[in-house]
Amino acid sequence: MSARILDGRATAAAIKEDLRKRVAELTAAEIATSQQALAKSVSVGQQTMRGLHEAYRDRGKAQDLEIYPNLWAGVGLVRGGAGTALVGSHAEVADRIQEYAALGIEEFIMSGYPHLEEAYWFGEGVLPILRRRGRWQHPAPADEDDNGLVPFAPTSGPAQPAAVS
Numbered sequence: 480m481s482a483r484i485l486d487g488r489a490t491a492a493a494i495k496e497d498l499r500k501r502v503a504e505l506t507a508a509e510i511a512t513s514q515q516a517l518a519k520s521v522s523v524g525q526q527t528m529r530g531l532h533e534a535y536r537d538r539g540k541a542q543d544l545e546i547y548p549n550l551w552a553g554v555g556l557v558r559g560g561a562g563t564a565l566v567g568s569h570a571e572v573a574d575r576i577q578e579y580a581a582l583g584i585e586e587f588i589m590s591g592y593p594h595l596e597e598a599y600w601f602g603e604g605v606l607p608i609l610r611r612r613g614r615w616q617h618p619a620p621a622d623e624d625d626n627g628l629v630p631f632a633p634t635s636g637p638a639q640p641a642a643v644s
Contacts, residue, residue, distance in 0.1 A: 576605070
């Protein structure tokens with residue numbers, strides 16, 4: 480299972496407005512050209528994504544790209560691959576992750592746009608919620624100085640200088 484965190488901003492209204500603007504920036508010709516190219520794919524995943532876009536192609540309404548609460552299929556309008564995005568407030572994104580986990584999904588591949596900013600929004604907003612709910616634990620061993628912050632990667636001491644060749 481691959482999930483993409485497009486956003487984890489504090490309010491759902493902010494992200495839905497942002498998504499509406501992103502889709503509005505695409506011209507009908509850009510979408511049509513991409514969709515025609517994607518239609519040639521024999522990938523089952525790609526054909527499923529095209530099916531998820533059908534209502535949008537027919538009606539042109541951005542809300543048709545939200546195919547389940549907080550699950551947005553707009554990422555695939557102009558790019559290939561079977562990808563959807565979890566979108567919404569930090570709590571909503573955490574709720575959807577828990578819902579997937581309850582279905583037996585144990586690992587997630589998270590990415591977002593822009594990458595660095597989304598990593599921070601997710602790490603500072605969603606992971607602490609999952610931690611409080613007992614649904615996530617950092618893989619690095621806890622230490623005495625644990626101040627509640629969530630590091631993005633385990634550390635093993637000070638950074639070593641790069642080797643010079």
